[in-house]
Amino acid sequence: MKTIVSLLITIAVIAFSLNTFAQQIIATSGGYFEGENISMSWTLGEPVIETFAGDDIILTQGFQQTYNFYLSQVLNIPAGWSGISSYVDPVKKEIEDIFGVQETNLIILASMSGFYYPAVGVNTIVDWDYQTGYTIKAANDFNVTLTGTRIDPPMVNLAAGWNLLPVLTSCGATTAEVFGGMSTVQIVKEVAGPNVYWPLFGIGTLETLQAGKAYFVLMTADDSVTYPSCSKSTPLANQTQKPLNLTPWNDLNYTSTSHSIAFPSQVLLRSDIQQGDYIGAFTPSGLCAGRTQITDVSSNVAVVAFSTDGTTGEVEGFMPGELLQFRVFRTGTNEEMQMELEFDPSMPNMGIFENHGLSAARGVSLNPSSFSETYKIISTVYPNPSHGHFSLNMSTWPADLQIVLVDTRGQTLDSFVPGEIPDGSAYQFEMEQLPKGIYILKIIYKNTIDNKKIIIH
Numbered sequence: 324m325k326t327i328v329s330l331l332i333t334i335a336v337i338a339f340s341l342n343t344f345a346q347q348i349i350a351t352s353g354g355y356f357e358g359e360n361i362s363m364s365w366t367l368g369e370p371v372i373e374t375f376a377g378d379d380i381i382l383t384q385g386f387q388q389t390y391n392f393y394l395s396q397v398l399n400i401p402a403g404w405s406g407i408s409s410y411v412d413p414v415k416k417e418i419e420d421i422f423g424v425q426e427t428n429l430i431i432l433a434s435m436s437g438f439y440y441p442a443v444g445v446n447t448i449v450d451w452d453y454q455t456g457y458t459i460k461a462a463n464d465f466n467v468t469l470t471g472t473r474i475d476p477p478m479v480n481l482a483a484g485w486n487l488l489p490v491l492t493s494c495g496a497t498t499a500e501v502f503g504g505m506s507t508v509q510i511v512k513e514v515a516g517p518n519v520y521w522p523l524f525g526i527g528t529l530e531t532l533q534a535g536k537a538y539f540v541l542m543t544a545d546d547s548v549t550y551p552s553c554s555k556s557t558p559l560a561n562q563t564q565k566p567l568n569l570t571p572w573n574d575l576n577y578t579s580t581s582h583s584i585a586f587p588s589q590v591l592l593r594s595d596i597q598q599g600d601y602i603g604a605f606t607p608s609g610l611c612a613g614r615t616q617i618t619d620v621s622s623n624v625a626v627v628a629f630s631t632d633g634t635t636g637e638v639e640g641f642m643p644g645e646l647l648q649f650r651v652f653r654t655g656t657n658e659e660m661q662m663e664l665e666f667d668p669s670m671p672n673m674g675i676f677e678n679h680g681l682s683a684a685r686g687v688s689l690n691p692s693s694f695s696e697t698y699k700i701i702s703t704v705y706p707n708p709s710h711g712h713f714s715l716n717m718s719t720w721p722a723d724l725q726i727v728l729v730d731t732r733g734q735t736l737d738s739f740v741p742g743e744i745p746d747g748s749a750y751q752f753e754m755e756q757l758p759k760g761i762y763i764l765k766i767i768y769k770n771t772i773d774n775k776k777i778i779i780h
Contacts, residue, residue, distance in 0.1 A: 396493070398467045398535050400428075400459060404579045404632075406514030406537030408456040408489030413471035416450040421467060430460040430634055433579070435487050443759075443780065454479060456487035456537020458514050458579040460634055477550040481507075481542050485679055487514075488538045494553035495534045498527065507546040510681065512539050515577040517566065517615065517627045524585045524623045524683070539679065570601050570652045571659070572611035576639035580630045581613070582672065582680035584647065586687070591620045594687045601652040602662065604628035604641075608773055612640040630678050631776065633731070633761055636707040638774040641676040642763060644733035651689055660689045702766060708778035711755035715764065715775070720744040727765040728754075728777075736762070754779065 394411045415421065418439050422429050432439040434455050437447035448457075453474055477491035488511070490496070498520040502508045511520040511529060514537055518529035532538060568574050584604065596602075596617055604613035604626050613628030628647060629640040641647070649662035665686035666673040672680035702717045715726070726739040736757075741750050754762075757779050764775040 392472075393470050394473055394493075395468055395470045396535065398469065400461050400465055400467065402461050402463050404458065404460050404515035404577055406456050406487070406539075407459050407535060408487075408491075408537040409451070409453050409469050409471075410474060410477070410489075410491050410493050410534055411469055411471035412453050412474055413451055413469040415470075416452075418446060418448050418451060421451060421469070425465050425467065428461050428463045428465040430462055433458045435485065453489060453491070456489040456514075458487070458537070460579070460632075478547055479549075480547045481540060481545065483542050483544050486540045486542060488532070488540045488548075490532050490534050490536055490538075490550070492550045492553050493534050495532050496550050497531050498529055500551050501532060501548050505546065505548070507542050507544045509541040509543055510583060511541075512581065512583060512627065514539060515579055515629075517575075517577075517613075519583055519625050519627065521583070521585065521625060524587060524625070526585065526623050526625050528625070541679070541681075566616070568614075569654065570603065570611075570614065572603050572614065572650075572652070575611065575613065576629060576632065578629045578632045578640055580678040582628045582630070582641065582647070582676050582678070582682065584613075584626045584628065584674075585670075585681075585683040586624050586626065587683070588621050588623050590684050590687055591617065591624075595689045596620055596651065596687070597653065597655075599654050601654070602626055603650050603652065605648045605650060606638075606641050607645055607648070608638070610638075610640070628676065630676075631774070636704065636776050636778060638763070638776055642729075642733065642774055643677050643731070645676045647674045647676055647682065649687075658691075660691055663688045663690065702773060702775065704764065704775045704777060707776075708780050711753065711757055711779050713752050713754070713777065714749040715752065715766075716749040717744075717746070717766075719746050720748070721768045723768065725767045726750075727767065729763050729765060731761050731763070 393414065396409055396411050398407050398409070400407060413421070418432065422432065422439070422441075426441045429439075429441060432448065434448055434452070434457050437449075439446045439448050451469075474491045479488060479491060481488070498511060502511060502520065502522075508522065510523075512518070513529060520527055520529040529538070565575075565577065586602065598617055598620055600617045601614055602617065602624075603611045606612055613626050615624055615626050617624060626649075631638045631640040631642055647664075649664060651660045651662050652658070653660070664674060664684050667683040667685040670681050670683045672682045674682050702715065704713055704715055706713060717724075720741060720743075722743065724741060726741065727735055728737045728739075729735050739750075744750060754777075759779055762777040762779065764777055766773040766775065
């Protein structure tokens with residue numbers, strides 16, 4: 324009997340204690356919540372005694388299982404080329420899992436050391452790494468959600484040479500906050516964009532580093548950067564808009580790699596350049612592959628000239644080793660002029676296009692345009708891609724036409740002189756011995772060069 328009474332008293336004390344602490348059950352069947360800065364999940368029957376809510380996290384005290392607090396980041400990926408990165412360390416890191424449902428939209432994803440190319444079944448990246456950014460090309464706009472943990476501290480180690488910089492905070496930062504006072508940074512530039520941060524020339528058209536984006540950074544030595552902390556009052560940077568084309572030139576193809584050319588203000592002031600003029604960079608075949616507008620002749624400016632796209636069968640920009648040519652368009656008089664440049668020998672490339680090249684003008688002069696009519700020849704390559712057997716069809720076959728096959732580094736692999744061929748017919752190529760990759764047919768005629776990109780599977 325005493326045992327039964329003692330047991331009843333013990334139960335009463337426990338019940339009184341439970342009422343005193345006012346336990347609650349979060350849910351009877353579990354659930355999930357996602358906010359701007361945090362997501363949380365719970366399972367069946369977890370009693371909570373006390374809850375504390377802070378700026379970025381919620382803590383509970385009680386006899387519940389351990390909570391896993393994960394952040395979710397949505398990457399908005401536009402059609403075409405762009406740069407992406409994450410401010411979370413994702414739980415699921417496998418690249419093929421992250422982008423698997425988007426294989427029809429994703430064309431290629433690349434880091435500085437590897438790439439994922441679903442169409443050809445190649446993946447040398449394997450796992451997502453938040454310590455680097457990525458270049459990406461999409462066939463259509465799409466979104467990817469990454470769920471993981473906050474990166475703390477938001478620090479990136481940068482090696483001497485070119486890097487793909489990730490943005491490790493949800494609010495981003497200004498380039499001045501991240502790189503101000505650093506002597507080891509030479510240039511920061513957008514992926515597939517016209518803006519740069521170039522301290523040597525005081526050019527700062529790239530003002531903000533946006534969350535979810537990635538940027539190319541050239542370092543003179545190993546160093547690191549740490550992003551400033553976010554606060555509730557920190558505004559999110561607006562997405563960069565590509566400038567409108569108000570010139571008679573073709574629209575730009577914003578590809579993943581580019582060459583930056585600086586025009587110091589003292590050079591502009593010594594020339595006939597006027598406010599409102601456009602400076603365009605042109606390939607030897609006459610394609611505009613970069614441009615900028617002069618809004619103030621007393622300020623330094625940069626023209627970003629884009630390379631050809633490595634994933635198509637066409638030539639949309641510069642090839643390595645090609646000479647950069649420039650023109651000026653004056654909006655007030657609707658006048659186009661050729662620009663002759665003297666290049667600064669202290670810069671590494673001096674007007675010869677290279678992927679991630681750097682050049683600067685030391686002197687410029689303007690000449691009225693006297694563009695001769697381009698010798699019109701329509702040419703196509705088919706099939707492209709191929710296994711090495713393809714044809715070049717030309718509307719006209721000049722007797723002195725020459726064809727040179729080069730690789731993407733500009734190295735000559737073979738040359739051909741077709742000779743007398745009927746107009747409108749095709750010249751056959753048997754290149755099955757070549758390794759899989761991208762090659763260029765340089766069709767040379769009438770002092771012009773027409774580049775055709777060839778993809779061999």
